[in-house]
Amino acid sequence: MEKNNNHVVIMAGGIGSRFWPMSTPEYPKQFIDVIGCGKSLIQLTVERFLPVCPLTNFWVVTSEKYVDIVKEQLPGIPESNILAEPEPRNTAPCIAYACWKIGKKYPDANIAVTPSDALVVNTGEFERIIKQALTFTAERDAIVTVGIKPSRPETGYGYICAGEAEAGSEICRVEAFKEKPDYETACKYMEAGNYLWNAGIFVWNRKTITEEIRRYTPGLASTMDEMSKDFFTDKETETVERLFHTCEKISIDYAVMEKSDKIFTIPADFGWSDLGSWGSLKTLLDKDSNGNACVGTGVKLYDSHDNIVHVADERKVVIEGLDGYIVAERNGALLICRLKNEQKIKEFAK
Amino acid sequence: MEKNNNHVVIMAGGIGSRFWPMSTPEYPKQFIDVIGCGKSLIQLTVERFLPVCPLTNFWVVTSEKYVDIVKEQLPGIPESNILAEPEPRNTAPCIAYACWKIGKKYPDANIAVTPSDALVVNTGEFERIIKQALTFTAERDAIVTVGIKPSRPETGYGYICAGEAEAGSEICRVEAFKEKPDYETACKYMEAGNYLWNAGIFVWNRKTITEEIRRYTPGLASTMDEMSKDFFTDKETETVERLFHTCEKISIDYAVMEKSDKIFTIPADFGWSDLGSWGSLKTLLDKDSNGNACVGTGVKLYDSHDNIVHVADERKVVIEGLDGYIVAERNGALLICRLKNEQKIKEFAK
Numbered sequence: 221m222e223k224n225n226n227h228v229v230i231m232a233g234g235i236g237s238r239f240w241p242m243s244t245p246e247y248p249k250q251f252i253d254v255i256g257c258g259k260s261l262i263q264l265t266v267e268r269f270l271p272v273c274p275l276t277n278f279w280v281v282t283s284e285k286y287v288d289i290v291k292e293q294l295p296g297i298p299e300s301n302i303l304a305e306p307e308p309r310n311t312a313p314c315i316a317y318a319c320w321k322i323g324k325k326y327p328d329a330n331i332a333v334t335p336s337d338a339l340v341v342n343t344g345e346f347e348r349i350i351k352q353a354l355t356f357t358a359e360r361d362a363i364v365t366v367g368i369k370p371s372r373p374e375t376g377y378g379y380i381c382a383g384e385a386e387a388g389s390e391i392c393r394v395e396a397f398k399e400k401p402d403y404e405t406a407c408k409y410m411e412a413g414n415y416l417w418n419a420g421i422f423v424w425n426r427k428t429i430t431e432e433i434r435r436y437t438p439g440l441a442s443t444m445d446e447m448s449k450d451f452f453t454d455k456e457t458e459t460v461e462r463l464f465h466t467c468e469k470i471s472i473d474y475a476v477m478e479k480s481d482k483i484f485t486i487p488a489d490f491g492w493s494d495l496g497s498w499g500s501l502k503t504l505l506d507k508d509s510n511g512n513a514c515v516g517t518g519v520k521l522y523d524s525h526d527n528i529v530h531v532a533d534e535r536k537v538v539i540e541g542l543d544g545y546i547v548a549e550r551n552g553a554l555l556i557c558r559l560k561n562e563q564k565i566k567e568f569a570k
Numbered sequence: 571m572e573k574n575n576n577h578v579v580i581m582a583g584g585i586g587s588r589f590w591p592m593s594t595p596e597y598p599k600q601f602i603d604v605i606g607c608g609k610s611l612i613q614l615t616v617e618r619f620l621p622v623c624p625l626t627n628f629w630v631v632t633s634e635k636y637v638d639i640v641k642e643q644l645p646g647i648p649e650s651n652i653l654a655e656p657e658p659r660n661t662a663p664c665i666a667y668a669c670w671k672i673g674k675k676y677p678d679a680n681i682a683v684t685p686s687d688a689l690v691v692n693t694g695e696f697e698r699i700i701k702q703a704l705t706f707t708a709e710r711d712a713i714v715t716v717g718i719k720p721s722r723p724e725t726g727y728g729y730i731c732a733g734e735a736e737a738g739s740e741i742c743r744v745e746a747f748k749e750k751p752d753y754e755t756a757c758k759y760m761e762a763g764n765y766l767w768n769a770g771i772f773v774w775n776r777k778t779i780t781e782e783i784r785r786y787t788p789g790l791a792s793t794m795d796e797m798s799k800d801f802f803t804d805k806e807t808e809t810v811e812r813l814f815h816t817c818e819k820i821s822i823d824y825a826v827m828e829k830s831d832k833i834f835t836i837p838a839d840f841g842w843s844d845l846g847s848w849g850s851l852k853t854l855l856d857k858d859s860n861g862n863a864c865v866g867t868g869v870k871l872y873d874s875h876d877n878i879v880h881v882a883d884e885r886k887v888v889i890e891g892l893d894g895y896i897v898a899e900r901n902g903a904l905l906i907c908r909l910k911n912e913q914k915i916k917e918f919a920k
Contacts (some may be wrong), residue, residue: 241886520918531904536591538918540907545891547906554881554899556906557890568870568888 225330226273226354229318231420232262232282232290232336233308238497238562240569241553242530250336251289252550253532254495255505256515260293261495262336271347272332272354279322280336281305281314300452306464311420312433312440312475313467317460319429320444321451329426330358338419339504341491349488353423356391356484363432364391364423365477367416367485368492373406376496378418378473380485394483397473416487419494422472428482436479443467498546498562502528528559575680576623576704579668581770582612582632582640582686583658588847588912590919591903592880600686601639602900603882604845605855606865610643611845612686621697622682622704629672630686631655631664650802656814661770662783662790662825663817667810669779670794671801679776680708688769689854691841699838703773706741706834713782714741714773715827717766717835718842723756726846728768728823730835744833747823766837769844772822778832786829793817848896848912852878878909 236249243249250262259267266278275296282290284304291299303317315333322329332350340346353364367380378400383393397418401409409415434441443463450459468475477483495501505513505528512521516531522540530548531537539547546562548555557565586599593599600612609617616628625646632640634654641649653667665683672679682700690696703714717730728750733743747768751759759765784791793813800809818825827833845851855863855878862871866881872890880898881887889897896912898905907915 241888522914522918533902534899534904535902537904538591538907539905540911540914540918541895542906547904549884549899549904552883552885554884554887554897554904555889556892556897557888561890564872564890568872568890 224273224277225326225328225358227277227279227322227326227329227331228266228269228272229315229322229331229333230262230265230278230280230336231311231314231333232280232286233305233314234335234337236337237566237569239495239501239548240565241550241555242532242548244551244553244569246285247289247551248286248337249495251286251293254501254515254530255339256532261339262290263293264339265334265336266294266297268340268343268346269332269334269350272350276301279303279318281318283308304457304460306461309464309467309469311472312437312470313464315422315429315472316433316440316444316467317447317464319426319433320448323426323430324448324451327426330354331424331426331429333422333424335420335494337495339493339495341493341504343490345488345490349486349490350421350423352390353486356389356486357423357425357428361428361482362424362484363428363476363480363482364484364486365394366419366421366423367487368419369487369489370406370410370415370417373403373410374417375400375403375406377494379406379409380416380418382414382416382485382487386484391484391486394485397478416485417492418473419492429476432476432480432482437468437470437475440467440470440475498528498548498565499559502559526559574623574627575676575678575708577627577629577672577676577679577681578616578619578622579665579672579681579683580612580615580619580628580630580686581661581664581683582630582636583655583664584685584687586687587916587919589845589851589898590915591900591905592882592898594901594903594919596635597639597901598636598687599845601636601643604851604865604880605689606882611689612640613643614689615684615686616644616647618690618693618696619682619684619700622700626651629653629668631668633658654807654810656811659814659817659819661822662787662820663814665772665779665822666783666790666794666817667797667814669776669783670798673776673780674798674801677776680704681774681776681779683772683774685770685844687845689843689845691843691854693840695838695840699836699840700771700773702740703836706739706836707773707775707778711778711832712774712834713778713826713830713832714834714836715744716769716771716773717837718769719837719839720756720760720765720767723753723760724767725750725753725756727844729756729759730766730768732764732766732835732837736834741834741836744835747828766835767842768823769842779826782826782830782832787818787820787825790817790820790825848878848898848915849909852909876909 235245236243279301281303379398381395383395385392502513507513511526514529519537524542526544546557585595586593629651631653729748731746733745735742852863857863861876864879869887874892876894896907
């Protein structure tokens with residue numbers, strides 16, 4: 221069998237505060253069975269990437285306090301592949317830690333990086349896209365960011381402006397990254413056809429990403445060089461504890477993407493959602509004839525419409541005469557809130 | 571110290587289906603801290619009657635399946651004073667069982683009978699009324715039913731039509747019992763001034779009630795005579811099991827009250843509620859400035875009005891934008907229902 225250089229890095233440090241009380245800082249969204257399929261979002265993420273490489277090539281970067289949850293939910297991933305961040309320092313240090321650590325054992329690694337809390341509906345198409353990107357970066361000094369074809373003029377995401385496709389490939393040069401647009405601009409992007417959502421899924425080989433980080437964020441690179449000496453030794457935890465918090469708090473987009481000239485994108489349409497709000501979750505779930513989306517067994521609705529109900533802990537739920545609400549219960553906390561006011565939830569959760 | 575012939579019989583066999591999920595057939599209303607004071611309704615009932623006699627003179631008649639809950643909640647009551655009904659046969663057999671059993675040991679007993687799931691606000695006045703009734707029945711061959719002065723033209727209760735008061739007493743002859751009236755009739759009763767609610771609280775001496783039951787429901791009396799042989803012996807449970815279900819299913823009102831010529835009433839005004847509905851519970855509870863009544867710690871309401879929230883099991887509850895609802899959670903069951911539709915709850919609970 222041919223040697224598999226592919227690796228998958230899963231970023232799983234988020235706290236999911238917009239989904240309280242389903243998601244809490246103690247047990248956030250990526251570890252929850254958000255859609256009621258029997259698997260958490262991180263388990264679904266692993267499943268989606270399994271055609272790419274064996275579980276021993278999966279790496280999870282998470283907060284120290286979630287390490288036990290990761291071990292429990294993903295028993296097939298080696299413990300030494302679970303990287304604990306002493307504190308969140310945004311995506312660049314998180315990704316650098318993973319890529320430097322992989323590099324110490326697998327200098328020829330070809331790497332896909334993904335969030336742990338997004339959802340993909342068409343996993344077959346997802347596999348095709350990721351494999352194409354990995355084939356591309358296996359041979360080229362390139363950074364590929366997956367660009368989601370927009371289905372609506374969304375103002376909540378950054379956009380990627382794609383240029384011409386490379387010869388014989390779906391992969392395009394990136395002309396520019398665009399900040400979250402206003403509604404009018406978002407509509408123009410939709411019309412133009414070559415603007416894509418930045419989903420935070422990246423593909424590159426180990427050599428390219430470490431070189432680009434070294435070029436554009438040299439301080440981060442030298443901290444990683446220092447930490448790297450103790451990777452895979454008894455001293456790793458102590459060293460990471462001592463040095464990680466000194467890393468600049470910076471996103472990979474700002475640290476590398478917007479500066480490098482090796483950036484490509486692969487336009488993709490595989491039914492992606494970042495599950496960023498109860499509203500977006502409701503859109504994805506099956507609904508009854510009255511527009512209600514329910515996760516949880518034993519939910520009965522009477523004269524109720526357009527609600528999202530997420531009550532995995534409850535054995536029996538009866539709702540009468542409710543329209544357009546979020547009803548969520550988990551672990552002794554209950555939320556009843558109008559969907560249109562869900563932006564207030566972050567504040568409620570405090 | 572003078573011998574205390576007073577006894578209290580608490581009827582605690584109800585299933586409280588109108589208060590699901592706070593109240594369930596496994597753990598009904600009388601055993602719940604309905605008003606959030608730290609005590610269940612049956613504990614409050616005992617407390618209210620404590621000035622009348624010692625705990626050793628309290629008797630609880632309940633369903634077999636609630637015996638353990640009674641023991642746990644009322645540890646001061648002797649186990650032999652807890653009477654288990656093999657099945658509910660309405661109030662006449664329940665009361666007869668208690669009075670025959672008390673009679674075997676205490677033939678001179680003077681007895682107050684009460685439901686376990688009602689609430690009294692003015693316990694001082696309650697004590698005064700009950701003691702007056704007990705003094706009356708200690709000396710007379712009389713049945714006294716407590717008559718609540720109506721505060722509204724309620725159509726959900728039966729009424730007692732009171733005659734003239736006895737000389738030097740507040741206690742009156744009863745002229746008639748009236749079925750639940752229509753609204754117009756209820757208004758007339760209010761105006762007349764001598765119509766009272768039948769609260770199901772009775773006072774009599776042991777000799778009177780057993781004689782009246784023997785006179786008007788002789789079948790029940792002879793079953794009790796038969797059962798009585800084994801009271802306070804090892805055979806009691808077996809005998810009750812064998813005979814209790816043969817008792818006629820009949821209320822004490824129909825079996826005795828409406829037939830006997832020894833019926834009196836004592837008009838009372840001590841802030842009584844039978845807590846027959848979420849609406850009546852809401853009336854009794856303290857409300858915030860937006861008209862919300864909450865039982866449970868950690869409940870936060872935003873832009874919400876006129877709700878009743880009963881969530882003793884939950885540690886944190888946030889409700890946004892809800893008006894006029896019942897929100898109740900207990901033991902893995904959650905109800906959200908408009909207060910105006912609470913009559914549907916019995917059906918939901920199935």
